[in-house]
Amino acid sequence: MPVFSLMLFLLMSMFLVAMLQIHVFEIAFSKLGLTPEATLALLIGTLLGSGINLPIFKIKIRDDAHWVRLPGRRPVWELLQPAREGSTVIAVNLGGCVIPLGLCIYFVSLRLMEPLLLSLSIALIAGLSYRLSRPIPGIGIAMPLFIAPLAAAFLALLVDPEHAAHFAYVSGVLGVLIGADLLHLKCVGGLGVPVASIGGAGTFDGIFLTGLLAALLA
Numbered sequence: 001m002p003v004f005s006l007m008l009f010l011l012m013s014m015f016l017v018a019m020l021q022i023h024v025f026e027i028a029f030s031k032l033g034l035t036p037e038a039t040l041a042l043l044i045g046t047l048l049g050s051g052i053n054l055p056i057f058k059i060k061i062r063d064d065a066h067w068v069r070l071p072g073r074r075p076v077w078e079l080l081q082p083a084r085e086g087s088t089v090i091a092v093n094l095g096g097c098v099i100p101l102g103l104c105i106y107f108v109s110l111r112l113m114e115p116l117l118l119s120l121s122i123a124l125i126a127g128l129s130y131r132l133s134r135p136i137p138g139i140g141i142a143m144p145l146f147i148a149p150l151a152a153a154f155l156a157l158l159v160d161p162e163h164a165a166h167f168a169y170v171s172g173v174l175g176v177l178i179g180a181d182l183l184h185l186k187c188v189g190g191l192g193v194p195v196a197s198i199g200g201a202g203t204f205d206g207i208f209l210t211g212l213l214a215a216l217l218a
Contacts, residue, residue, distance in 0.1 A: 028216040031165040032107070042099065046208065049095030053197045058087045059188055088188055089195045096208050097199025101177070103211070104170045112163045118171060121155045125175025126183070133180040135187040141180050148176050148210045153217035164218035172214035176206050 029039040092098055108118075128151055133143035152172030156164040181198045188196045199207045 024216065025212070028165075028212050031215055031218070032103075032169060033166075042103075046095040046099055049099060050093060052094040053091040053195065053200060054094060054098070055089050055091045055195075058089050059185075060087050090185065090188065091195055091197045091200070093197045093199035095199070096197075097177070100173045100199070100207050100211050104173050107166045107170050110166070113160060113167050113170070117159045118167060121152070121159065121167065121171035122174045122178070124155065125152055125171050126179035129176045129179030130183050131179075133184060135184055141184050141187075143176075143180050143206060145206065145209065146213070148172055148180075148206070149213035149217060152210065152214035156214070156218045165215040168214035168218035169211045173207055173211040176210045180206060 025043055026036060026039055029042065030036075034042070107113075125148055129143060129148055132147055133141050136142050149168070149172050152168040152175065153164070155171060156168035160167045177198070
């Protein structure tokens with residue numbers, strides 16, 4: 001809906017302006033060794049890229065007729081959900097997924113972190129994210145915001161304090177991507193959405209914010 005998209009864009013813009021005022025992004029990315037120019041480019045790319053979803057594949061949907069209980073109502077208040085067939089497009093968001101993933105690849109290529117320790121941390125964050133995230137019909141995958149970045153920062157400071165910011169960012173981003181998004185792909189067909197975009201909330205998505213907050217906390 002155009003009105004909803006415009007409102008979301010305005011809210012995101014105001015959020016970014018407020019965050020820039022207190023230099024949160026600059027502090028987090030400077031801890032990752034990025035220059036102010038690179039930080040500004042990433043922020044602009046994330047904001048503009050939040051409206052770009054890149055389709056990957058489709059999942060066929062076939063729901064049989066079933067009764068649906070209305071939230072907040074007694075069990076007698078149920079509606080018959082008719083049988084339907086269709087498909088859900090699985091996409092990745094440029095700002096909320098591709099850019100954070102590209103940063104992870106760059107940081108790993110620097111060879112600053114121990115691969116085995118990093119892999120174990122990613123697996124732990126992925127398991128935690130999978131357990132805490134829930135598919136919500138009509139919306140997507142939701143999970144508590146601060147648990148994953150706190151866990152990523154704690155593990156980074158524990159096992160690799162010298163490169164804690166990089167370690168926390170990579171393990172946080174990849175852990176949430178795997179645990180909250182990829183491992184829940186099997187549930188996407190039941191969400192009732194035409195497009196399921198990984199990282200589709202841009203700067204508000206768990207992938208982007210987890211990496212940012214994890215680096216900041218570390």
